[in-house]
Amino acid sequence: MPDLTFKIDNASVVPFAAVPMLAFKLQITNSVPDEAIHTIALRCQIQIEVTRRRYTPGEQEQMLDLFGQPDRWSQTLRSLLWTHVNWVVPTFAGTETVVDMQVPCSFDFNVAATKYFAGLTDGEIPLLFLFSGTIFYAPPDSSLQVAPISWEQEARYKLPVKLWREMMDAYYPNSVWINLHKDVFERLYRYKMQHSLLSWEQALEQILARLRTEEEIEVNS
Template sequence: MVDLDFAVEAAAVESYSAAPLLVFQLRVTNRTPALKVQNVMLNCQIRIEAPRRNYDLDERERLVELFGEPERWGQTLRSFLWTHASVSAPRFDEECRVDLPAPCSFDFNIAATKYFHGLKNGEAPLNFLFSGSIFYRDADGALQIDQISWTKEASYRLPASLWQSMMDQYYPQSAWLRLSRDMFEQLYRYKRQKGLMTFEHALQELLDARTTRPAS
């Protein structure tokens, strides 16, 4: 039986992707080098281990929507799923390195986006849970297949600045909001009726009107 270990060594922003993409560098180590690995079909669940760091007052305020009032974080601050990723590792004997691509979203309806946006500095604690299939040659040279042990995982602390620089690269001075179709049609109608150039102008006018409205 092949025994593999995994470590996340680094992370970088993919510059030439159509959508935000982080690439994690994995080191895969074969602890049974007598069995030659032909290929690994690797799947990974990436989780955010929110309790594994401290948060300053500003970050606590920015994360209220996600975890509730800070006074309750002893019950509400929990780890949660960020994303799934997969990659194929080539043939190796003792060790190899592969790039694991992790698609990212700037949709603020997604918990991970709210979390990363809420961090002003420091690092986001991540946990990588591995699964998948290992193809290898046994002592007689016959091709075999085995499953990666469900206990295989690796930790990594992602710099918050890396996430922020990625979103600045893909969406400079911008953010994404998803609206229901009915709400979009109302906003679009308001924009047309007012002769406004952009949706941002429409939203700004509505916010200004709310701010200047006299209290009843």
């Protein structure tokens, strides 16, 4: 039965993809020789190991929405689930193969992982890849057989923050995504039309300016 191990060698941005996407170069090694691996139905859960890096004061401020005040981080700082990936590894002979495991990246700021990535200014993002799935293989002089991937298989990789930022800047230059409830969007849309505003930015800036004015009047009264 195959005995597989996994290693992430590097990561790169997938060029010309429809959505932001990273390709992690995954090295798969089978310690059992003379077995033909017909295919692997691979499942991978990717977690962000947030406790495995340091944070600058500016980054700590950006993490308030996720973890609260830094003096509570000993209780609130926990690994975050980033995403799940299903990938089919094609046939390979010998003991090793390398595939590009492609991972779509959301820029929705309702997603905790997006908030975390965007809150970092530099350094690396510590990732943990947890593997599972099914191996279809054939030992010498034997028919096709099926075996599960051992549950303890995992790999770690430190993703450069710069790579993620450059990718998002290329797809969404000087912009972010915010997902609104439909009723809130409709109220904002009516406000924009009623005031003959040309863009969503103008609508939000006008609302925020009015709020600032009301706060200043309240403070001074």
